[in-house]
Amino acid sequence: MKTLFSGIQPSGGAPSLGNYVGALRNWVKLQERYFCVYSIVDMHAITIRHDAAELRKNCRDMLAFLIATGIDPEASVLYYQSAVPAHAELAWILNCYTYMGELSRMTQFKEKSKKHQDNINAGLFTYPVLQAADILLYNAGFVPVGEDQRQHLELSRDIAIRFNNMYGDVFTVPEALIPESGAKIKNLQDPSRKMSKSDGDGDQGVIYMLDPPDSIASKIKRAVTDSESEVRYSETKPGVSNLLDIYSVFTDKTIAEAEKDFAGVKYGPFKNAVAETVAAALSAIQSRYREISADSAYLDKVIASNTPRAAAIAEKTLKAVKERIGFPL
Numbered sequence: 150m151k152t153l154f155s156g157i158q159p160s161g162g163a164p165s166l167g168n169y170v171g172a173l174r175n176w177v178k179l180q181e182r183y184f185c186v187y188s189i190v191d192m193h194a195i196t197i198r199h200d201a202a203e204l205r206k207n208c209r210d211m212l213a214f215l216i217a218t219g220i221d222p223e224a225s226v227l228y229y230q231s232a233v234p235a236h237a238e239l240a241w242i243l244n245c246y247t248y249m250g251e252l253s254r255m256t257q258f259k260e261k262s263k264k265h266q267d268n269i270n271a272g273l274f275t276y277p278v279l280q281a282a283d284i285l286l287y288n289a290g291f292v293p294v295g296e297d298q299r300q301h302l303e304l305s306r307d308i309a310i311r312f313n314n315m316y317g318d319v320f321t322v323p324e325a326l327i328p329e330s331g332a333k334i335k336n337l338q339d340p341s342r343k344m345s346k347s348d349g350d351g352d353q354g355v356i357y358m359l360d361p362p363d364s365i366a367s368k369i370k371r372a373v374t375d376s377e378s379e380v381r382y383s384e385t386k387p388g389v390s391n392l393l394d395i396y397s398v399f400t401d402k403t404i405a406e407a408e409k410d411f412a413g414v415k416y417g418p419f420k421n422a423v424a425e426t427v428a429a430a431l432s433a434i435q436s437r438y439r440e441i442s443a444d445s446a447y448l449d450k451v452i453a454s455n456t457p458r459a460a461a462i463a464e465k466t467l468k469a470v471k472e473r474i475g476f477p478l
């Protein structure tokens with residue numbers, strides 16, 4: 150079985166519908182075909198100021214959440230990034246093989262520096278190098294992510310290729326697995342930008358995976374559309390297209406089939422149907438989440454058994470890297 154790696158930041162609250170549609174949903178499905186390593190990337194999360202107790206709680210909540218969505222912690226490896234020191238070690242080494250120019254071009258760095266002008270730290274700048282280390286440590290051939298991670302994945306490939314050219318084939322060169330539909334779910338209030346957890350809790354444009362049905366319905370009802378009344382997928386209709394994307398993913402229908410379902414239907418009933426579909430799909434995950442998050446002993450056991458599994462793979466790769474670059478054996 151080929152290996153696949155992906156990560157998610159434990160950034161407060163439940164994951165967004167964007168996280169789920171663009172990534173987590175595929176993480177679950179891909180378990181059938183790949184050996185999957187999934188990391189809760191707490192080291193990435195500290196590039197933005199945070200509260201210590203909250204971060205610890207968020208990591209735990211994310212662990213429960215990932216299991217509730219269907220990640221199987223016996224078949225797949227599920228762990229906290231900071232518990233495996235090889236990530237930090239390889240990131241340092243790869244920093245020395247990554248150029249400032251490459252990192253300056255990263256859109257996420259530019260966006261985050263604009264948003265957090267009082268805290269443009271070096272970690273924020275080298276964030277994509279840590280991400281490359283995450284992936285390369287596990288020799289992952291595939292990385293399921295949403296569209297916003299494409300650029301980071303390309304950089305990870307470039308770093309792997311550069312390193313391999315210098316030292317022989319140490320790393321597997323990873324490929325991004327970006328879904329055909331739902332790779333970029335938009336903010337419901339502003340469909341020109343992606344739906345993002347960091348848009349803030351009060352934001353009506355973001356659906357969170359633990360939102361109750363009435364809140365899902367009210368957010369979708371208020372979603373920005375356009376002045377026409379035709380449910381059709383088009384670049385000129387980003388709000389309606391976003392809702393069609395969401396609907397098609399949750400019903401496993403193509404966009405054309407989704408459009409057909411709403412031929413001649415007004416925006417009001419269309420939105421109701423989308424809201425019902427989403428709420429129904431989330432309700433099973435939500436009740437599993439409530440059960441799992443209440444079972445501390447089980448979560449402790451998952452972490453205690455999975456961290457050494459992750460560390461064993463990562464340390465083997467790190468050792469090979471250290472040998473190649475000449476660190477004393």
Ligand code: TYM
Nearest residue numbers: 155156157158167168171172280294295332333334343344
């Ligand atoms: P993060 O935590 O921001 O997001 C987790 C995953 O959700 C996807 N995603 C979306 N997909 C579709 N529509 C959206 N609106 C949307 N918002 C988020 C993201 O593309 C991502 O796949 N740097 C990464 C975490 C990371 C990582 C890694 C990923 C660290 N190391 C190694 C892959 C491999 C991040 O911040 O994702």
